[in-house]
Amino acid sequence: MNRQSLKKHGFKALAIGFLSTTLVTSCSQMQAQNVTTSPQMTNQVSSLTPQIQREDSFVTSEPRIQIFVRKVQLNNNTNNGRVPILLIHGGGPGSVTSFDINVPDYSVATDLASAGHTVYLMNVRGWEKSTRPAALNQPQDKNPPSVTSSEAVGDISAVMDWIRERESGNKVALIGWATGGHWAGMYTSRNNDKVSHLVMLNSLYGVNASWELGKTFENPNQPGEFNARDGGYRLVTAEGLLGKWNQTIPVQDKSQWRSEEIAIAYQKEAIESDPTSNTRQPPSLKIPNAYQLESYNLARGQKYWNAADIRVPTLVIRGERDFWSRPADLNALKNELVNASKVQTVTIPDGTHYLFLDRPEKGRSRFLQEVLSFLS
Numbered sequence: 001m002n003r004q005s006l007k008k009h010g011f012k013a014l015a016i017g018f019l020s021t022t023l024v025t026s027c028s029q030m031q032a033q034n035v036t037t038s039p040q041m042t043n044q045v046s047s048l049t050p051q052i053q054r055e056d057s058f059v060t061s062e063p064r065i066q067i068f069v070r071k072v073q074l075n076n077n078t079n080n081g082r083v084p085i086l087l088i089h090g091g092g093p094g095s096v097t098s099f100d101i102n103v104p105d106y107s108v109a110t111d112l113a114s115a116g117h118t119v120y121l122m123n124v125r126g127w128e129k130s131t132r133p134a135a136l137n138q139p140q141d142k143n144p145p146s147v148t149s150s151e152a153v154g155d156i157s158a159v160m161d162w163i164r165e166r167e168s169g170n171k172v173a174l175i176g177w178a179t180g181g182h183w184a185g186m187y188t189s190r191n192n193d194k195v196s197h198l199v200m201l202n203s204l205y206g207v208n209a210s211w212e213l214g215k216t217f218e219n220p221n222q223p224g225e226f227n228a229r230d231g232g233y234r235l236v237t238a239e240g241l242l243g244k245w246n247q248t249i250p251v252q253d254k255s256q257w258r259s260e261e262i263a264i265a266y267q268k269e270a271i272e273s274d275p276t277s278n279t280r281q282p283p284s285l286k287i288p289n290a291y292q293l294e295s296y297n298l299a300r301g302q303k304y305w306n307a308a309d310i311r312v313p314t315l316v317i318r319g320e321r322d323f324w325s326r327p328a329d330l331n332a333l334k335n336e337l338v339n340a341s342k343v344q345t346v347t348i349p350d351g352t353h354y355l356f357l358d359r360p361e362k363g364r365s366r367f368l369q370e371v372l373s374f375l376s
Contacts, residue, residue, distance in 0.1 A: 051075040052110055054100075061125065061158040068129040069159055070100065072109040072119040080116050083173045083196045083375055084163060087121040088156065090178030090202075090324075091291040092241070093270035094128035095121035098177060101357070103265045108356050108368070115372050118167065122159045124152045124183070126233075126288035128273040135232035136286050143232035147288035149304050152183045153190075160187070160194055171196035173375055178202050178324050178353070179291040182298065189309035197375055198314045198340075200333070201367070202322045202353050208301030209328035217296040226296045234292070235284040238267040248321045248352045258358050266357065299326075307336035314340045315374045319351025319363055346370050 053075045058066040087109060089095040099121050100109040109119045123130040126147045135143035156174075163172055173196045176184030181203025188195045204211075219227040242263060249257040270285050277283040294304065314337050318330045330345050337343045348355060348363045348370075355363030 052113055058129075059122075059159050059162045061155045065125050065131045065155070067125065067131070067155050067159055068094075068123045069162070070096065070109070070121050072100065072113045072121070074113055074116070082116045082118075084118045084120065084167045084170060085112055085173045085175060085375070086156075086160065086163060087119065088174065088176040088180035088184050089121075089123065089127060090176075090180045091287065091289075091295070092178075092236075093266070093285065094123040094130075094273060096123070096128055097266060097269040097273060098357075101262070101265055101269060103259070103261055106259070106262055106357060106364075111368055112372070117173075117375070120159070120163055120172075122156070124155045126286075130155070133232075133288065136288065138232065140231035140233060140235075145228060145230075145288070145290035145293045146232040148290045149183060149186055149294055152291075153187045156183060156187045157191070160191070164194060173197040173199065175199040175371065176201065176203065177356075179204075179295065182295075182304070185307070185310065186305040188312060189305040189307075192309075192311040195312045198310065198312055199317065199371055199374065200314070201317045201356075202319055202325045203316075203329065204295055204298040204325055205307065205329040205332050206298050206301055206303030207326070207328045207332045209299070209326055211299035211326060212323050214296070214299055217292055224300075226293045228293070230289055230292075232288070233286045234289045235280070236270075236287060237282050237284045238271055239282075241267050241270055241285070244323055245352065245354050248323055250321070250350075256359075257352075257362050258354075262357050295324075307333050307340075308338055310337055310340050312340060313342035313374070314344070315370065316343075316345045317348065317367065317370060318346070319348050319353060319355045321350055322353045324353050344374060 051074070053073055055071045057069045057071070059069055061067045087095055087099045089098045092098070100107045109121055113119045124147060125131050126133050126136055133146050135146040160172055164170065171194055174184040174188060176182070176199070178201070181200030184198060185200060185203070188198045217226055219225045246254055251257060271277045271283050274285045277285055298304070316330055316333045318325050330347065334343060334345045348366050351363035352358055356367050358364055
């Protein structure tokens, strides 16, 4: 199907024959070393579409660290040659809230699975159901920022090895959002032989350039130094989850840009993903915040990995209205990915940081079109 037709009809034209989704409970009991599998929790029904199967598991990253992984695929999925995909969240809510939100036609995992991919999503330690580091169970000021990139990449590595065992040793495509894109790039730079494609969405790279959040993260008494006032984690309320999103939507009525149902579900699922949220008033989500420290450093030019070490096909996508990444990040990656077998960069007009949760015409459909075309 040509691009004009895709633009006209939106993402559903890409998945014709698959359409959207019926969600069913999977109670498969997988027997594998260091893995436990649990049944999926929710059902959504659409009589027009084939079934989508979900299976939840835990993978051991290191002793006493269990990483939550969800597998999403068509019930009748067969070996169709499409690469498996791993979705990696950023520094806000985890991957279920971000990529498998319980709102019809807004689950990225469902969209990719409906196009024939076997999709996995994971939560780095400290997010959603993955093991919570000790720092998250202590007062904020008792610890430095928690969950570093090195720890996140260790978790990704364990999950990638687990997925590849179940996918006949095949390479896996990585799609990372924001800090998840930084983690995915860092992992790929060290493991090109395990990655089929790399997709980075709204991600920082180590470029010294103006950053909207620089002053927010900086110590007011020590210019050039990160403000570690929050200690091991930050607290985000339901209102805070929408703050920057609302600011970057350029219309007064946010429902013109983003479904009100999405806003409510995003807040609810994120807050409920923290088992301690209701012990605080207003309820709030604990988020490990070493990613903020490292992002501050990235925006000032510190590199945690080098794009020249990437050898796999790489797609870098940026929303025009993104407050996190900068045009300088996209341009630097385009210039430094000199050894990648293919490089594609895309700026989505009017796309926000959350573009895959905005209305289809506000960037969601374009994002899915670009990703599916690139992976094909």
